[in-house]
Amino acid sequence: MSKVKNLFRPAEYFKPTSVEEAVKLLAQYGEKGSPIAGGTDVLAMKNPGTEALIDITGLGLNYIESDSQGLRIGATTTLADIEISPILSKGPYNIIAQAAHEVGTPLIRNLGTIGGNLCNASPSADTAPVLLALGAKLKLVSTGKSREVPLDEFFVGPFRTVKGHDELLTEIVLPPLTLRTGTSYQWLTKITTIDETLVSVAIMVAMDDKGEVIKDAKIALISVAPTPMRARQAEEMLRGKEVRDRLVEEVARVVADETSPRSRPDYRRQMSAVLAERVLKEAISRAVSNIQSGGVPW
Amino acid sequence: MINIRLNVNNEDYQAEVAAYHTLRDVLRDKLGFTDVKNGCSEGECGSCAVLVDGKPVTSCLMLAAQAQGKRITTARGLATDGKLHPLQEKFIEYEAVQCGYCTPGMLLVAKALLDKNPNPTEEEVRTAISGNICRCTGYQQIVEAILAAAAETNM
Numbered sequence: 045m046s047k048v049k050n051l052f053r054p055a056e057y058f059k060p061t062s063v064e065e066a067v068k069l070l071a072q073y074g075e076k077g078s079p080i081a082g083g084t085d086v087l088a089m090k091n092p093g094t095e096a097l098i099d100i101t102g103l104g105l106n107y108i109e110s111d112s113q114g115l116r117i118g119a120t121t122t123l124a125d126i127e128i129s130p131i132l133s134k135g136p137y138n139i140i141a142q143a144a145h146e147v148g149t150p151l152i153r154n155l156g157t158i159g160g161n162l163c164n165a166s167p168s169a170d171t172a173p174v175l176l177a178l179g180a181k182l183k184l185v186s187t188g189k190s191r192e193v194p195l196d197e198f199f200v201g202p203f204r205t206v207k208g209h210d211e212l213l214t215e216i217v218l219p220p221l222t223l224r225t226g227t228s229y230q231w232l233t234k235i236t237t238i239d240e241t242l243v244s245v246a247i248m249v250a251m252d253d254k255g256e257v258i259k260d261a262k263i264a265l266i267s268v269a270p271t272p273m274r275a276r277q278a279e280e281m282l283r284g285k286e287v288r289d290r291l292v293e294e295v296a297r298v299v300a301d302e303t304s305p306r307s308r309p310d311y312r313r314q315m316s317a318v319l320a321e322r323v324l325k326e327a328i329s330r331a332v333s334n335i336q337s338g339g340v341p342w
Numbered sequence: 343m344i345n346i347r348l349n350v351n352n353e354d355y356q357a358e359v360a361a362y363h364t365l366r367d368v369l370r371d372k373l374g375f376t377d378v379k380n381g382c383s384e385g386e387c388g389s390c391a392v393l394v395d396g397k398p399v400t401s402c403l404m405l406a407a408q409a410q411g412k413r414i415t416t417a418r419g420l421a422t423d424g425k426l427h428p429l430q431e432k433f434i435e436y437e438a439v440q441c442g443y444c445t446p447g448m449l450l451v452a453k454a455l456l457d458k459n460p461n462p463t464e465e466e467v468r469t470a471i472s473g474n475i476c477r478c479t480g481y482q483q484i485v486e487a488i489l490a491a492a493a494e495t496n497m
Contacts, residue, residue: 057361149473154397
């Protein structure tokens, strides 16, 4: 470890004041340039190939906005700000605040950003499963170009994404929710609360008007595959189905079968099923109660 | 090298830093604030904690260059005119200091907590210090000292 630390010696520091300036620098330095926001991953990873640090905290990308078009979170919004945001404090979006709370420690969360958590692309990135379950898209900007990548296409391997070296993640975009939506999120940790997540599951369920048929479901997990993942076969088992006895248990087993954990695989698979069952039950119940209370957000 | 100006404990300082120097590097090694400790350098132990605009952060994971224009508080900055802060007094009274290595970080995190939440529950205190590791005390005395400081300030 100390050898790597001594090799981390970027010579340049920039603090661009516009996204245009930032992406120009990113294009200029390519893989030798690193965007830095909170620094909690960049300065912990200490990549010896980094020659330029491009500070992106001065670009105004620190916001959380919600309207009829959906939810938009600026990429450099800190995890602490997400934890305490009134917009995320209740309702189906609350799982985003819950997941942000699980990252690192209170000190790290005062610096670390949601964009950084996603771009670092750890297989156990805590904010990934809740955003996957909510159907998030990422806005990636480069000089003269901009694209929206669905989060479920963003991760390609451990610590690797489709983001080019010349691209900047500016915003996380979530589609608007229907009134009949319920979400839930649970996690297990290795030993202490500040350890890496052992497995976590986030699920979104959207039901029909009567609360009897599941119209859509998204099931996401971390720490059980090379990247944050969606359990697509399990989701298929739910779409268009009535909620009946045993459905949840069967779906939870399929979720576990879809995982491919590298270490402690048996335990992680078992716990995937356990959490998936609990989370699915709660998401369905929240979706139903949302209807029964006349569509008032819980 | 970059020439930066930092405001630490209400005084202005200048330093020449490299792009890669962390706030911890400049505070401890260049400006002599040895109350900012060198622990894990990975943000896990909290011994390097300082307040940046009142919020506790791990200074080992923040660039020195990023600290420009911000108000930084180290543990030294808690005492005013030679008088100890109530937290410091209670840490002594409740024997919350053994080797002392976690202490500056604990004090600053506690100060930030009490500034935001003057009457925390024990659970809120324990959550607030969950990013600061202590190898000596078992945390009990630290928690009691913080609660006592809160109680005294609210009297």
